[in-house]
Amino acid sequence: MSQALLSIENLSVRFKTYAGVIHAVNGMTFDVRPGEIFGLVGESGCGKSVTGLAVVRTLPGSGRISGGRILFHGEDLAAKSEAEMQAIRGRRIAMVFQDPTASLNPVFTIGQQIDHIIRHHTGGDHETARRKALDWFNAVALPDPQAVYDTYPHRLSGGMQQRVMIAMALCSGAELLIADEPTTALDVTIQAQILELLVKLRDQQGISILLITHNLGVVAETCERVAVAYAGQIVETGPTPAVLARRLHPYTEGLLAALPTAVRKGQTLQPIAGQVPDGLQPIAGCPFHPRCGKALPVCAQVNPALLPVEHADHLTACHLYTEAAV
Amino acid sequence: MQRFEYLIKRLVLAIVVILSVMVLTFFISRVLPSDPAAAWAGSHPTAEQIAIANQRLGLDQPLHVQFWRYFTSVLQGDLGTSLQTKQPIARDLRTYLPATMELVFCAMLLAVVVGIPLGVLSGAYKGSFFDHLTRLVSISGVSIPTFWLGLLLQLFFFSQLKILPLGSRISTATAINNPVTQLTGFYLIDTAVTGNWAAFKDTLLHLVLPACTLATYPVALAIRMTRSNIIEVLSEKYILAARITGLPRRTILFNLALKNAIIPTITVLGLSFAYSLTGDILIEIIYSWPGLGSYITSAVLAIDFPVIVSVTLFVTVIYVFINLILDLLQAMLDPRVSLE
Amino acid sequence: MTTTTLSAEPAASPPAVPSERQLIWRAFRQDKLAMLGVLVILFFVLTSLFAPLLTPYPAQGAGAPNIIEKFKAPSAEHPLGTDYLGRDVLARIFYGGRSSLTTGFLVVFLAVLIGAPLGAVAGYFGGRVDDVIMRITDVFLSFPPLLLAIAIATALGSGFVNTMIAIAITWWPWYTRLVRAQTVSLRERYFIEAARSIGVPSFKIIATHILPNVLTPVLVQGTMDLGSAILTGAAINFIGLGVQPPQADWGNMISQGRIYFIERPWFAGSAGVAIFLVVLSFNLIGDALRDAADPRTRRGEA
Numbered sequence: 019m020s021q022a023l024l025s026i027e028n029l030s031v032r033f034k035t036y037a038g039v040i041h042a043v044n045g046m047t048f049d050v051r052p053g054e055i056f057g058l059v060g061e062s063g064c065g066k067s068v069t070g071l072a073v074v075r076t077l078p079g080s081g082r083i084s085g086g087r088i089l090f091h092g093e094d095l096a097a098k099s100e101a102e103m104q105a106i107r108g109r110r111i112a113m114v115f116q117d118p119t120a121s122l123n124p125v126f127t128i129g130q131q132i133d134h135i136i137r138h139h140t141g142g143d144h145e146t147a148r149r150k151a152l153d154w155f156n157a158v159a160l161p162d163p164q165a166v167y168d169t170y171p172h173r174l175s176g177g178m179q180q181r182v183m184i185a186m187a188l189c190s191g192a193e194l195l196i197a198d199e200p201t202t203a204l205d206v207t208i209q210a211q212i213l214e215l216l217v218k219l220r221d222q223q224g225i226s227i228l229l230i231t232h233n234l235g236v237v238a239e240t241c242e243r244v245a246v247a248y249a250g251q252i253v254e255t256g257p258t259p260a261v262l263a264r265r266l267h268p269y270t271e272g273l274l275a276a277l278p279t280a281v282r283k284g285q286t287l288q289p290i291a292g293q294v295p296d297g298l299q300p301i302a303g304c305p306f307h308p309r310c311g312k313a314l315p316v317c318a319q320v321n322p323a324l325l326p327v328e329h330a331d332h333l334t335a336c337h338l339y340t341e342a343a344v
Numbered sequence: 345m346q347r348f349e350y351l352i353k354r355l356v357l358a359i360v361v362i363l364s365v366m367v368l369t370f371f372i373s374r375v376l377p378s379d380p381a382a383a384w385a386g387s388h389p390t391a392e393q394i395a396i397a398n399q400r401l402g403l404d405q406p407l408h409v410q411f412w413r414y415f416t417s418v419l420q421g422d423l424g425t426s427l428q429t430k431q432p433i434a435r436d437l438r439t440y441l442p443a444t445m446e447l448v449f450c451a452m453l454l455a456v457v458v459g460i461p462l463g464v465l466s467g468a469y470k471g472s473f474f475d476h477l478t479r480l481v482s483i484s485g486v487s488i489p490t491f492w493l494g495l496l497l498q499l500f501f502f503s504q505l506k507i508l509p510l511g512s513r514i515s516t517a518t519a520i521n522n523p524v525t526q527l528t529g530f531y532l533i534d535t536a537v538t539g540n541w542a543a544f545k546d547t548l549l550h551l552v553l554p555a556c557t558l559a560t561y562p563v564a565l566a567i568r569m570t571r572s573n574i575i576e577v578l579s580e581k582y583i584l585a586a587r588i589t590g591l592p593r594r595t596i597l598f599n600l601a602l603k604n605a606i607i608p609t610i611t612v613l614g615l616s617f618a619y620s621l622t623g624d625i626l627i628e629i630i631y632s633w634p635g636l637g638s639y640i641t642s643a644v645l646a647i648d649f650p651v652i653v654s655v656t657l658f659v660t661v662i663y664v665f666i667n668l669i670l671d672l673l674q675a676m677l678d679p680r681v682s683l684e
Numbered sequence: 685m686t687t688t689t690l691s692a693e694p695a696a697s698p699p700a701v702p703s704e705r706q707l708i709w710r711a712f713r714q715d716k717l718a719m720l721g722v723l724v725i726l727f728f729v730l731t732s733l734f735a736p737l738l739t740p741y742p743a744q745g746a747g748a749p750n751i752i753e754k755f756k757a758p759s760a761e762h763p764l765g766t767d768y769l770g771r772d773v774l775a776r777i778f779y780g781g782r783s784s785l786t787t788g789f790l791v792v793f794l795a796v797l798i799g800a801p802l803g804a805v806a807g808y809f810g811g812r813v814d815d816v817i818m819r820i821t822d823v824f825l826s827f828p829p830l831l832l833a834i835a836i837a838t839a840l841g842s843g844f845v846n847t848m849i850a851i852a853i854t855w856w857p858w859y860t861r862l863v864r865a866q867t868v869s870l871r872e873r874y875f876i877e878a879a880r881s882i883g884v885p886s887f888k889i890i891a892t893h894i895l896p897n898v899l900t901p902v903l904v905q906g907t908m909d910l911g912s913a914i915l916t917g918a919a920i921n922f923i924g925l926g927v928q929p930p931q932a933d934w935g936n937m938i939s940q941g942r943i944y945f946i947e948r949p950w951f952a953g954s955a956g957v958a959i960f961l962v963v964l965s966f967n968l969i970g971d972a973l974r975d976a977a978d979p980r981t982r983r984g985e986a
Contacts, residue, residue, distance in 0.1 A: 357822075
């Protein structure tokens with residue numbers, strides 16, 4: 019098993035609000051290996067986006083890391099100062115978001131924006147930076163790099179904006195890209211193109227990608243390994259084919275069964291009953307147990323640990339497998 | 345060309361607005377008062393004066409005929425005659441306008457040079473001691489009645505410290521010994537250009553208190569609005585994205601966010617001008633400043649309607665054009681704006 | 685293939701999550717300066733309301749002169765001294781508050797009453813109606829604010845009511861613009877579409893769906909405007925329109941006391957302090973309300 023590039027260990031993030039303290043992330047554990055595309059999948063509110071922001075330490079508002087470690091090349095990012103993090107952002111870890119339109123500054127041209135980034139990280143003059151930017155625009159398959167360089171963001175389509183974002187994120191040499199729902203706001207056909215692009219960049223440049231999404235289809239197509247998140251914790255993680263086929267955790271099973279493609283014509287859809295917890299009320303025991311059809315008495319009392327089942331690389335947090343744990 | 349069409353469209357709109365303003369001011373002066381003729385005849389009119397006023401105003405004519413006469417005379421530059429000074433109002437305006445503009449300009453300058461930078465720093469370092477201090481100062485600035493503040497400053501600087509004059513544009517001594525040559529009507533310019541340094545210094549001293557008093561509200565407002573602009577910009581997603589690419593705080597603030605904040609700052613400029621203009625009326629009363637404010641105030645007290653209407657119209661037209669220019673500036677700076 | 689069956693046990697009912705209103709109130713309460721402002725406002729409102737009972741000199745407050753005692757400096761009998769006609773200044777402040785505070789409240793109230801429904805109508809119906817209303821609004825907004833109020837106040841004649849009407853006329857367009865912008869964005873929301881599709885009449889949609897939703901921004905803006913309205917009212921009174929002496933108003937107290945100010949500052953001075961405290965309080969309250977109402981600026985630290 020190769021040494022992990024990014025290792026999240028029991029991470030907790032809390033937000034203080036007037037409604038109370040929200041535990042957005044509550045003991046999340048997974049790791050991303052070099053050169054792989056790792057999927058972090060879950061419904062809205064499971065804490066996956068917050069985890070991404072926590073890694074680069076740009077949590078909004080009153081968000082704070084309240085426990086755990088974020089190991090990047092063995093160093094704990096959660097313990098680093100702002101100055102140290104600034105040296106890491108862009109240069110070693112990069113991030114792209116769901117809505118590329120909002121992520122691009124409307125009053126500057128694309129060229130001006132990427133110029134700032136390149137020259138901050140690698141120095142050099144305007145012309146060198148421009149050529150490097152154009153190289154990257156080629157790498158992300160933008161049809162007319164110079165035109166894109168000279169134009170304002172609002173003139174570009176969503177797909178092109180996202181490509182620009184990816185270029186801007188990677189142009190400083192980052193080895194880990196956190197992509198938070200990069201295709202959700204785009205048309206289906208463009209989605210496929212962007213995903214292809216990410217896979218190509220990984221193949222050609224060896225970048226590792228943490229792909230955060232709610233879309234199981236995306237995960238199935240592009241991710242070698244996946245972690246399923248629920249209520250701020252990981253309930254199952256492992257190689258994608260294994261997780262999708264075996265569906266050890268009842269939540270994973272419920273997610274896959276709820277897909278419209280899971281039922282044949284004439285059958286009724288199978289949603290998971292109940293609602294995602296809002297993070298305000300702590301739930302004793304396993305967070306999924308109120309909605310779980312296979313809950314055992316112990317599930318209401320003890321939060322199951324994430325343990326390997328069947329083989330060392332496929333873990334799940336469920337009492338059903340405690341005896342079977344390797 | 346999109347920008348050009350936008351310009352034309354806005355210009356036409358401005359003209360329509362000015363016409364409507366004329367209609368409205370006309371309405372205010374003729375239709376609102378219970379007895380327009382009596383109002384026009386001045387205070388305590390005799391029956392004879394009312395009759396003359398009636399005829400002069402053409403109040404026996406239908407309303408639209410009255411308006412047409414009013415409209416055509418305004419276009420010809422005839423703004424009527426003041427009941428008090430018995431002078432053509434247009435001439436009075438030309439006499440009093442520069443004094444007012446000099447004051448308003450100084451106040452606006454202060455608003456921009458002091459208010460905006462303070463607002464930027466206050467918002468960028470939100471929560472700091474400097475921010476709290478600035479907020480306290482600026483919220484007091486928008487809460488204090490400027491005419492009262494003027495009295496306080498006079499008490500302190502004139503009566504107690506004796507370093508600044510009580511009012512007027514220049515002292516009588518200077519007016520006699522080193523009179524100002526009337527070139528532009530802006531004393532600072534006129535004295536500097538003619539090398540009349542004694543009068544220049546005197547003018548400056550006389551400008552300090554009125555300009556600072558007048559500037560209080562616009563500066564405070566500028567601080568508050570700029571601060572909230574900067575905070576809003578800094579909370580945008582593209583600023584977060586820029587932060588994540590590793591750009592340092594300084595670069596983000598001064599090279600990126602500032603440009604985003606400039607566009608709403610144009611609004612700040614507009615409002616500073618508006619409040620400088622309106623506050624000016626009160627300042628001129630306190631400091632006996634011979635400008636449009638004093639002119640219109642004495643007209644109000646004497647119910648000199650021709651003056652009130654004409655000054656309102658005149659000042660409003662200036663106001664409309666300044667706002668038009670600011671609007672266009674805003675449109676030119678924002679790459680997203682095409683045709684409305 | 686096992687399937688997840690519907691869970692047998694019902695989900696426990698969650699403890700109450702605070703409503704939006706409660707959250708806003710909680711955040712507002714945190715701002716100590718704003719709460720202090722509320723106390724100050726209450727003080728002035730109550731002293732104005734009960735002025736005749738609170739002062740030993742009700743007649744002087746209302747205007748009766750007492751020449752013998754004129755120009756007395758602050759003392760035990762007259763905590764704020766007496767003015768140029770010998771009237772107790774503290775009593776004048778209480779009585780003046782009636783005029784100044786009422787002007788502020790009524791101006792904003794009238795402006796909202798006229799402006800908000802117009803804005804909702806303009807925003808909801810769009811098209812011609814919108815154009816006409818917005819053009820009228822633009823014209824009124826083209827005037828430098830105080831100037832128009834002065835012109836109208838002169839035309840209507842002096843007096844308390846006329847001044848209020850004059851200022852309200854210059855103020856309503858701001859609310860029309862505000863409510864229109866809110867309405868336009870609300871109009872696009874699906875629940876409005878849904879209501880229309882089942883045949884709810886337009887005015888009912890406006891009354892029951894749109895107006896309640898624009899309530900918060902209007903309330904915030906209104907609170908912030910209360911201070912400005914009082915300042916404007918004071919300014920108009922200072923110029924000489926509006927409330928005429930011997931009736932008291934903080935604005936005309938300053939203009940009356942102006943010529944004596946350098947030697948005997950206490951009567952014009954107190955009136956100015958009163959205006960300053962009241963307006964400052966309204967501004968503090970307005971700021972805190974605005975920050976509390978916007979989820980982005982609402983302070984998250986409990």
